[in-house]
Amino acid sequence: MEEGTSNSPSYCCRTEDDYGVLQWDTREDCEVRQILDRIADKWSLLVIALLDRHTMRFTQLRREIDGISQRMLTTTLRQLERDGLVRRTVHPVVPPRVDYALTPLGGSLHKTIQALVDWTEEHQSEIAAARTRYDHEAREKIN
Amino acid sequence: MEEGTSNSPSYCCRTEDDYGVLQWDTREDCEVRQILDRIADKWSLLVIALLDRHTMRFTQLRREIDGISQRMLTTTLRQLERDGLVRRTVHPVVPPRVDYALTPLGGSLHKTIQALVDWTEEHQSEIAAARTRYDHEAREKIN
DNA sequence: CTGTATCCATAGAGATACTG
DNA sequence: CAGTATCTCTATGGATACAG
Numbered sequence: 001m002e003e004g005t006s007n008s009p010s011y012c013c014r015t016e017d018d019y020g021v022l023q024w025d026t027r028e029d030c031e032v033r034q035i036l037d038r039i040a041d042k043w044s045l046l047v048i049a050l051l052d053r054h055t056m057r058f059t060q061l062r063r064e065i066d067g068i069s070q071r072m073l074t075t076t077l078r079q080l081e082r083d084g085l086v087r088r089t090v091h092p093v094v095p096p097r098v099d100y101a102l103t104p105l106g107g108s109l110h111k112t113i114q115a116l117v118d119w120t121e122e123h124q125s126e127i128a129a130a131r132t133r134y135d136h137e138a139r140e141k142i143n
Numbered sequence: 144m145e146e147g148t149s150n151s152p153s154y155c156c157r158t159e160d161d162y163g164v165l166q167w168d169t170r171e172d173c174e175v176r177q178i179l180d181r182i183a184d185k186w187s188l189l190v191i192a193l194l195d196r197h198t199m200r201f202t203q204l205r206r207e208i209d210g211i212s213q214r215m216l217t218t219t220l221r222q223l224e225r226d227g228l229v230r231r232t233v234h235p236v237v238p239p240r241v242d243y244a245l246t247p248l249g250g251s252l253h254k255t256i257q258a259l260v261d262w263t264e265e266h267q268s269e270i271a272a273a274r275t276r277y278d279h280e281a282r283e284k285i286n
Numbered sequence: 287c288t289g290t291a292t293c294c295a296t297a298g299a300g301a302t303a304c305t306g
Numbered sequence: 307c308a309g310t311a312t313c314t315c316t317a318t319g320g321a322t323a324c325a326g
Contacts, residue, residue, distance in 0.1 A: 032264055035270055039263065057308090058309075072299060082274055083273055214290090215318090217290080239326080241288060
């Protein structure tokens with residue numbers, strides 16, 4: 001996790017590119033890059049998308065997210081909790097009951113994530129068509 | 144790339160969850176899931192974010208995206224091209240010149256991606272604070 | 287310049303078993 | 307139920323060399 005290259009947390013500063021357009025920083029040690037890498041994660045994205053509105057229990061999330069392993073769900077939830085996006089509530093009962101919910105910060109992120117999901121749903125057929133076209137043309141070039 | 148498990152392209156259909164809330168499909172073979180996995184990719188996201196407005200050449204992208212290898216840039220661009228998000232233009236000159244630009248479809252995706260980047264920039268300090276808090280509390284529990 | 291083609295290391299992720 | 311703790315394995319991705 002620690003690269004050891006830079007000591008200070010490098011804040012992202014927008015700079016001008018060759019075209020004079022205000023461009024966001026893409027340096028690897030840039031904090032925004034690191035956060036994006038975390039958010040733009042297969043499982044994180046699904047968890048945040050699912051946690052909209054209602055709280056959910058561990059097993060419930062596990063059931064809903066087809067294909068996730070117990071380990072990855074635990075890891076993902078811990079990261080999201082650490083980033084302040086998800087709140088974990090342990091109820092001292094037997095058997096244990098743990099609830100997960102979005103924090104206000106997580107809720108605000110949910111909006112943009114949902115927009116991404118919506119975009120995907122809206123354009124899935126276009127993408128599927130593009131893929132078919134591409135694969136078809138690729139075959140033709142071989143023959 | 145080919146899973147071989149299902150033959151027909153399974154379209155995502157929204158279903159109702161336990162709460163009666165309209166929930167999007169999270170099945171692993173769901174097409175939306177697959178597209179999201181592709182888009183919510185470290186490098187894809189950066190490429191789309193950078194290709195806003197102006198076209199860019201291969202080396203130019205390579206320079207801007209700190210840390211990307213030649214192989215990953217090629218792979219990422221091919222996937223984006225296949226998905227119809229990026230247009231690749233080869234100029235028949237020596238030395239070769241190849242331009243990359245967003246398609247209209249890619250342009251529409253860029254908007255939501257940019258929203259994600261903007262969100263990250265706006266809230267990076269909150270996330271950083273949350274991490275510090277979390278790590279601090281974790282240390283206390285050990286002692 | 288813009289790529290392929292290989293080889294190889296490693297982090298991500300699955301499977302399994304065990305615990306409070 | 308909601309996790310840890312291991313072990314293992316594979317896919318991802320870096321490094322390098324070569325080519326049109």
